[in-house]
Amino acid sequence: MTNELSAASESLAATVERAGHAVVAVHARPRFSSSGVFWRPGIVVTAQHTVRIEEEITVTLPGGAKVAADLVGADARTDVAVLRVNDTSSAPLPRASATPSPGHLALAIGRSHDSGVNATLGIVSAVSGPWRTWHGGQLDQYIRLDLTLYPGSSGGAVINTSGEAIGIATLGLSRIAGLAIPASTVDRVVDEILARGRVARGYLGVGLQPVELPDHHKGLIVLSIEPDGPGHKAGLLIGDVIVALGGAGVDDTEDVQSALDSSGPGTPIATEVLRGGVKTAMTIVTGERPGRS
């Protein structure tokens, strides 16, 4: 007996099976494994918070074989970790061409060594623009999921019903819901980690404090300057008030982080400062934030 429901069921199961060919189990913490996704040939992406060891990480491939994986790098701010796996037979997951809207069906696809591919179904419950994580990273979109994620689902693929990746599933970035780390954000982080082994963030080398200006605008007053830091080299002085970075006004330190996130170290940033009440333009070439990468 066939009906609409069993046709829908068959098509969901087929989608899961197809996507499952790009999804692995990641063994990088005690007790629960997590999941990972072939994002590029030989490159697996998983959720950084599920990676608790740096050596002797293994992954269970879609075929069931358990192989060694090297941690290329990780970015706690966006919860992305990149592993290199010696396997070229698994094709990377195709990316969704369009941003999902609230209400679209979504599946979280994971894998465990014992039971193979696994899936949960739900909807995308909210989508908004760029969002800063509580670890200070920037996601291109905030994609909240109304589907059940389990400890082992983090790092797995969030796909639409066509089997295209919306992003990487994580329980590590929100206390109230599972999120998808958007595919475009994952791409950006993977690029940086493959190029440098980590995600370097731009750095100005100044201490800033938000201030209200007489014209009711806001800015950030320079309270300290690191000797020979990027700000110092560009000629910033203590007492300067930064009002714009990269052409966008800055009201608080959050805006500065956003301006720096979109530009890696060594990028010249057009800067507007008030010095003695006079608007002055200068260019700061960002450095790299020391320590804690």
Added chain:
Amino acid sequence: MRALGEISERLRRSTAQVSTRSGKAGGSGIVWSSDGLILTNAHVARALASVTLWDGRVFDATVVARDTRRDLASLRIAATGLEAARAGDSSSLRAGELVIAAGNPMGFIGALSTGVVHSVGPVAELGGESWIRTDVRLAPGNSGGPLANARGEVVGINTAILNRLGVALPVSRAHEFLLHGPRPSLGVTLRPLPFGLMILELEADGAAAAASLRSRDVLLHSLDELNRSLDGVREVVRLRFVRGGSDRVREVAVRLRSRAEAA
């Protein structure tokens, strides 16, 4: 979808409420044959009194067979012309398939919930056998009730909730049970610990109770190991265990009832 309504209604009519002697709803059951055979979990059929059908009729039930290891029990009620469930094929289930659970969670009679198959395979906590895990929201009271596929065929028996996932026995194990009867058992409820299996409860007339094992004793065996020795040819199984937090490992010989007697 019209299909979902029809399938759900049929499934609801093949789902029974299984109540315990104290009058509380113990769980759910599946109407397995039109002449009154009801299938449920062994842990639901512990102190059994009655079975309530979808139309409100209540019947006294007798336990035909109970298999604590498979967590299955068959009951008989004196009724005919029932709407029996149709059994499906649990071996061909795939992750992502739509499933429907019917049962009596927390006293709601004939409640339905839907979801997808999360995975099919062994569950670390439950030994080496295959289980169906689903993202269907289950609650106590769903135990023993049917898990059906998109065609409305019963593919599993909802048995537990583990790490928020519903865990169902594949219907193939119910066929085995109904065909061959219960497997030899210790007559205990076990909780897996990192180093063994703790006895939570003993059945008064069970093999473990007869061998003087007590509740809170910890058997120093894995579930798979235990299952292998229970299914072996020997009638006497030697078990190592610790008692009362002591380091001393004791040993006990448990005499099992033979397969023929048990069936």
